[in-house]
Amino acid sequence: MKQLSRTFGALTLTLALGLALALTGCEKAADKAADKPAAPAAQGPRTGELKVGFVYTSPVGDAGYSWAHDQGRIAVSKMEGVKTSFVEAVKEGADSERVIENMARGGYDLVFTTSFGFMDPTMKVAKDFPKVKFMHCSGFKAGENVSNYFGRIYQARYLTGMVAGSMTKSNIIGYVAAFPIPEVIRGINAFTLGVRSLNPKAQVRVVWTKTWFDPALEKDAAISLLDVGADVIAQHQDSAGPQEAAQQRGKYSIGYNSNMASFAPKAHLTSAVWNWAPLYEAIVKEVREGTWTGNRAIWWGMDKGIVDIAPFGPMVPKALQDKVLAQKALFVKGEDKVFVGPIKDQGGQVKIAAGVKAEDKDLLGMTWFVEGVVGSVQ
Amino acid sequence: MILIVSKREALPGRGVLVVYLGALALALGLCAGMLLLAGKPALGGLAVLFQGAFGQAHSLLDALLKAIPIFLCSLGVALCFRMQIWNIGAEGQFALGAVGATWAALSFGGLPGALLLPLMFLSAMALGALWGLIPAVLRLRLGVNEIISSLMLNYVGILVLEYLVFGIWKDPASFGFPMTSEFPAGAQIGRMGASLGTGLLGKLHWGLLACPLAGLAYSVFLGRTRLGFELAACGEGERVARYARLPYGFLVLLVMGLGGALSGLAGCIETSATLGRLQPTVMVGYGYTAIVVAWLARLKPWPIAFTAFLLAALRVGVEAMQLELQIPAAFGQIMEGAILLCVLAGQFFLTYSVRLRRPAPSEAPS
Numbered sequence: 001m002k003q004l005s006r007t008f009g010a011l012t013l014t015l016a017l018g019l020a021l022a023l024t025g026c027e028k029a030a031d032k033a034a035d036k037p038a039a040p041a042a043q044g045p046r047t048g049e050l051k052v053g054f055v056y057t058s059p060v061g062d063a064g065y066s067w068a069h070d071q072g073r074i075a076v077s078k079m080e081g082v083k084t085s086f087v088e089a090v091k092e093g094a095d096s097e098r099v100i101e102n103m104a105r106g107g108y109d110l111v112f113t114t115s116f117g118f119m120d121p122t123m124k125v126a127k128d129f130p131k132v133k134f135m136h137c138s139g140f141k142a143g144e145n146v147s148n149y150f151g152r153i154y155q156a157r158y159l160t161g162m163v164a165g166s167m168t169k170s171n172i173i174g175y176v177a178a179f180p181i182p183e184v185i186r187g188i189n190a191f192t193l194g195v196r197s198l199n200p201k202a203q204v205r206v207v208w209t210k211t212w213f214d215p216a217l218e219k220d221a222a223i224s225l226l227d228v229g230a231d232v233i234a235q236h237q238d239s240a241g242p243q244e245a246a247q248q249r250g251k252y253s254i255g256y257n258s259n260m261a262s263f264a265p266k267a268h269l270t271s272a273v274w275n276w277a278p279l280y281e282a283i284v285k286e287v288r289e290g291t292w293t294g295n296r297a298i299w300w301g302m303d304k305g306i307v308d309i310a311p312f313g314p315m316v317p318k319a320l321q322d323k324v325l326a327q328k329a330l331f332v333k334g335e336d337k338v339f340v341g342p343i344k345d346q347g348g349q350v351k352i353a354a355g356v357k358a359e360d361k362d363l364l365g366m367t368w369f370v371e372g373v374v375g376s377v378q
Numbered sequence: 379m380i381l382i383v384s385k386r387e388a389l390p391g392r393g394v395l396v397v398y399l400g401a402l403a404l405a406l407g408l409c410a411g412m413l414l415l416a417g418k419p420a421l422g423g424l425a426v427l428f429q430g431a432f433g434q435a436h437s438l439l440d441a442l443l444k445a446i447p448i449f450l451c452s453l454g455v456a457l458c459f460r461m462q463i464w465n466i467g468a469e470g471q472f473a474l475g476a477v478g479a480t481w482a483a484l485s486f487g488g489l490p491g492a493l494l495l496p497l498m499f500l501s502a503m504a505l506g507a508l509w510g511l512i513p514a515v516l517r518l519r520l521g522v523n524e525i526i527s528s529l530m531l532n533y534v535g536i537l538v539l540e541y542l543v544f545g546i547w548k549d550p551a552s553f554g555f556p557m558t559s560e561f562p563a564g565a566q567i568g569r570m571g572a573s574l575g576t577g578l579l580g581k582l583h584w585g586l587l588a589c590p591l592a593g594l595a596y597s598v599f600l601g602r603t604r605l606g607f608e609l610a611a612c613g614e615g616e617r618v619a620r621y622a623r624l625p626y627g628f629l630v631l632l633v634m635g636l637g638g639a640l641s642g643l644a645g646c647i648e649t650s651a652t653l654g655r656l657q658p659t660v661m662v663g664y665g666y667t668a669i670v671v672a673w674l675a676r677l678k679p680w681p682i683a684f685t686a687f688l689l690a691a692l693r694v695g696v697e698a699m700q701l702e703l704q705i706p707a708a709f710g711q712i713m714e715g716a717i718l719l720c721v722l723a724g725q726f727f728l729t730y731s732v733r734l735r736r737p738a739p740s741e742a743p744s
Contacts, residue, residue, distance in 0.1 A: 059707055087700045089707035093659035094652040098440050099697050105436070106701065116555065117659050140553050180544060182554045210540065210658075367554040378544060 053103040054086035057115035058213045064238030065257045069114045072276030076284050092117025104129035110287050133287055138183055140364055142295045152301035154190035155331045156272035158338045159309050159324050160254045161194020163269050164232040166320050167252050171202040174225025176218055176235040176242045179210055180377050182366045184236050189370045190338050196372050206375030215239040259310035271310035279306050302331035344371040382733045401724035405717040418703050430698020431691035439582050441691035447644040449589050449686040451668035453596050454640030456677040458633045461613045467528030469665025470535030471506040471638040475645025477539050478505035480656040483565035491564035498646055506642015507635040514634035518627050540658050557657045567651035585647035593679045
């Protein structure tokens with residue numbers, strides 16, 4: 001019995017020691033934290049500091065979709081009198097509603113919700129917090145205190161398609177696609193139109209992974225495309241899995257979201273990249289100046305600098321680079337002819353008549369593939 | 379010195395609490411240490427966590443809401459585990475429940491809520507039960523290991539859900555995005571706050587009622603009925619059960635069916651009350667969380683409720699930590715892992731006593 005109690009004593013001692021160690025550390029850290037002003041109470045009076053919150057669907061990491069948004073956040077946080085924070089890896093659905101609501105309740109003046117799945121939760125919370133301003137990315141709903149925004153990344157896709165179309169030898173280009181939703185379908189279509197502008201014989205084969213971030217699965221999907229003869233791999237997801245697959249087989253790849261060159265330097269031709277900073281800075285400025293309004297759909301393109309392509313890999317010939325950059329110059333000037341007819345669907349039927357430019361609402365609801373895509377939109 | 383490990387005669391009464399609290403304290407200590415290593419305030423960080431999880435009425439309600447599907451799924455798998463039937467398929471059964479509820483909501487949208495909601499519950503539970511019965515039949519007829527078959531059916535179940543939402547159930551007004559149209563009002567489980575005329579209960583919905591009902595049924599079934607007793611006896615082993623002429627096959631079908639129905643119910647509540655429509659995002663892994671909860675709670679209903687709530691609160695609290703301190707989301711998972719490991723390791727001390735003994739002088743080598 002005595003021995004038992006001694007053992008128990010020893011155990012308790014270790015535990016207590018461990019805790020004490022942790023606690024002493026805490027106190028120091030807590031002192032440091034105390035220097036800064038405490039977080040303002042919920043809906044307290046604004047002291048001129050603007051609090052801006054960001055909700056991401058995937059971990060920020062060091063590349064990809066959420067990383068690109070976070071670069072925009074960092075740019076905003078450098079503006080004077082602006083404080084930013086974010087919550088990452090938020091599941092779309094009930095979880096996101098809670099996160100967004102806690103931001104609104106925590107005194108945030110402006111909340112960016114950066115994924116399509118946050119649309120309904122954003123709308124619900126916005127109704128309960130009319131004084132907070134919300135910006136939802138890639139959706140189609142808006143309200144008194146909600147506007148939505150996105151970028152014409154399809155312009156960048158078109159440019160990367162031109163590169164892929166010229167670089168392929170087998171005339172089969174693989175496209176590892178995320179979810180069959182208009183955003184992704186639009187990207188595939190623009191890419192394919194870019195491919196066929198320089199190489200009408202090439203086809204783009206699509207494989208759906210139904211993931212935004214699953215490195216192993218996305219790599220496997222790329223391998224299955226390489227197996228059927230694809231020699232350029234493009235992708236829509238956050239992970240660099242497809243890039244690695246292409247490099248391992250000695251083929252080429254096209255990245256997305258951010259410059260993916262570092263993951264596959266031998267394969268990487270270019271990437272379609274986001275640059276959110278100009279948009280985020282403009283929105284924060286609007287809110288600060290009181291000119292922000294809801295019920296808007298903001299859809300900026302290369303002319304405003306929010307989409308771009310990454311620097312070309314060394315294997316891309318100079319002549320091709322010039323061709324692509326010439327097209328880019330047109331986009332930058334505001335001349336956007338990506339979805340100008342005649343454009344046929346997979347069945348050869350004309351969907352956009354000759355000389356007609358597709359309207360934004362048709363692009364936002366695009367659920368059909370253009371001619372040259374092999375795959376189904378299911 | 380010799381380390382003596384011996385099996386305990388009986389489970390110590392108050393000792394259980396001591397061991398659990400000790401494990402929890404150790405886990406929190408570890409997490410505080412990790413916060414320090416990451417250059418964040420350790421004590422302040424934990425304070426934010428507790429504040430975010432338990433600090434205000436709304437955070438408690440948030441955790442309670444999140445605990446509902448975890449509790450129901452966990453009860454479902456615990457019932458099967460009681461009989462040593464390893465049902466890993468709560469996730470798929472949850473998906474089928476969501477599908478069943480949506481089918482009823484979309485097909486009979488015109489019915490008043492008093493009819494429509496029970497119909498949704500029924501079809502959700504029936505489909506969930508069906509999804510649970512498949513591995514049960516496979517096991518009884520063909521000897522297929524139910525761990526594998528129930529796990530694999532999770533993927534099939536989620537694919538069924540996606541097929542429907544991306545296909546025939548897609549809302550024509552959704553611009554091609556995968557979601558059904560919003561359920562009619564009669565198909566949405568109401569909020570307590572609205573019905574009781576108070577803002578305090580805010581977002582809490584009536585689906586919460588399913589939890590005490592299911593928990594009560596679980597306790598009564600296991601503790602007060604003959605079948606429940608036979609079920610526990612079957613848990614000692616299939617051959618024993620068959621030797622004692624217990625209806626082993628029937629019981630396997632029963633627990634898998636009931637387990638599936640409970641997970642299906644969770645899917646129905648989650649779809650109807652929190653989303654108000656079916657979207658693929660309804661699947662966030664509650665079915666897997668449920669397995670962990672069931673084990674931590676040693677398959678008992680009150681501990682399951684408590685553990686489900688704590689785990690939900692932890693997840694809610696970690697969001698506050700992220701927001702205030704910009705701690706990576708992965709830290710939440712690390713914390714969860716640390717707590718689970720410590721508690722599981724602590725359970726060792728419940729079954730075994732460990733003592734140090736110095737060799738007596740007479741035994742000492744000369």
